[in-house]
Amino acid sequence: MREFDYIIVGGGCAGLSLAYELEINEKLKNKTLAIIEPRAEYKKDKTWSFWKVAAHNFDDCVKKNWENFSVNIPKKTNHLECKIYPYQSIDSGLFYEKINNKLKENNNISFFKDISEINSKNSFVFNSVPSIKKDYRNLWQHFCGVEIETQNNFFDDEIFNLMDFDCDQRESVHFFYTLPYTKTRALIETTWLSKMNDDSQKDYDTQIKDYIENHLNLKNYKIIYKEEGAIPLFYPTYEKEKNKINIGTAGGMTRLSTGYTFLNIQEHSKYICQNIENISNAKKFEISKKYQFLDDIFLRVLDKNPELMPNIFFKMFKSSPKTVIKFLSNKSNFLEDLFIVLKMPKLTFIKALFY
Numbered sequence: 001m002r003e004f005d006y007i008i009v010g011g012g013c014a015g016l017s018l019a020y021e022l023e024i025n026e027k028l029k030n031k032t033l034a035i036i037e038p039r040a041e042y043k044k045d046k047t048w049s050f051w052k053v054a055a056h057n058f059d060d061c062v063k064k065n066w067e068n069f070s071v072n073i074p075k076k077t078n079h080l081e082c083k084i085y086p087y088q089s090i091d092s093g094l095f096y097e098k099i100n101n102k103l104k105e106n107n108n109i110s111f112f113k114d115i116s117e118i119n120s121k122n123s124f125v126f127n128s129v130p131s132i133k134k135d136y137r138n139l140w141q142h143f144c145g146v147e148i149e150t151q152n153n154f155f156d157d158e159i160f161n162l163m164d165f166d167c168d169q170r171e172s173v174h175f176f177y178t179l180p181y182t183k184t185r186a187l188i189e190t191t192w193l194s195k196m197n198d199d200s201q202k203d204y205d206t207q208i209k210d211y212i213e214n215h216l217n218l219k220n221y222k223i224i225y226k227e228e229g230a231i232p233l234f235y236p237t238y239e240k241e242k243n244k245i246n247i248g249t250a251g252g253m254t255r256l257s258t259g260y261t262f263l264n265i266q267e268h269s270k271y272i273c274q275n276i277e278n279i280s281n282a283k284k285f286e287i288s289k290k291y292q293f294l295d296d297i298f299l300r301v302l303d304k305n306p307e308l309m310p311n312i313f314f315k316m317f318k319s320s321p322k323t324v325i326k327f328l329s330n331k332s333n334f335l336e337d338l339f340i341v342l343k344m345p346k347l348t349f350i351k352a353l354f355y
């Protein structure tokens, strides 16, 4: 059986981002790489969006950039500007195509459907397949989105709506998210932050239909794409293994208070690439402990007081957009952290330390 210097288990966002980073930095000229990916074909299955607080390799896969966004609670809307850190949406179809075309140029890179097809005993493994058991004590961000097309101009494509809490909360945390790509096309997502122990929250199609037709008052549209997912708002746990690093969601790259993962994956890929020659001894790359601590408290508050969350999020976005974006994208300094923390209901957050 064939042996490889490196194995990437899972050719999704993190696996392919890492392979691409290694390839463009010529780290695979004299090394071999096997990518283990069971999917039969690559096609668009996700839209990755984030505030661009750091450079990445995929500007040519960006579907749209926005410099303005809004956050709503019933009867109140806050408009914010994000020119300094534009919000970007990446089309996963373009991302897969770009990377796979690049990787094809190097004969040292091979794809397999299952790890049992190769000898993995002496390889260094980058694993992006999380081992997560459904456990009703853990919180998830679960959602379903549809891209719709309207006959006439309907959307203001200069501004996206990050969170609209003006919807049924069902004793949980629920909001809609709208990304208008053009005046006639938009991705509209229903998003829940919950333990996923209530299947009644999963009537996503009905929620989206109701929101589009009765809240946005849009009757004439067609659905052209649909995506659904659940992001764990907890870190998968693993035994530490020599010659193995977890990447992507499996590697703790999700910011737990927001679900944002894409840019952290890119930074992790760059870090691995810079340290690839001595990767077994490189320090573990992780989201800073300060955010791990703050997100833990935030999620405890969310768990115990879901009814407070629309106001808490709304208040958070009353800070300067630059501060709140940096905070949510792991780029804030101490003063900016303090600014956000002081916007939170103090007693509720102090109590959460003792839950």
Ligand SMILES: Cc1cc2nc3c(=O)[nH]c(=O)nc-3n(C[C@H](O)[C@H](O)[C@H](O)COP(=O)(O)OP(=O)(O)OC[C@H]3O[C@@H](n4cnc5c(N)ncnc54)[C@H](O)[C@@H]3O)c2cc1C
Residues within 6 Å of the ligand: 009, 010, 011, 012, 013, 014, 015, 036, 037, 038, 039, 045, 046, 047, 048, 049, 050, 128, 129, 227, 228, 229, 230, 231, 247, 248, 249, 250, 259, 260, 261, 262, 263, 265
């Ligand atoms: C629908 C959706 C939308 C999201 N939107 C955003 C967003 O807007 N912004 C953001 O920052 N984050 C977003 N996320 C979170 C995160 O960025 C993505 O989940 C991202 O794809 C995580 O990358 P990954 O490589 O860890 O996982 P994946 O991209 O899921 O890759 C894992 C790969 O492993 C493969 N695999 C599965 N089982 C095996 C096996 N046994 N052996 C080998 N391979 C296997 C899968 O086929 C897959 O290709 C979203 C997540 C989802 C699900």
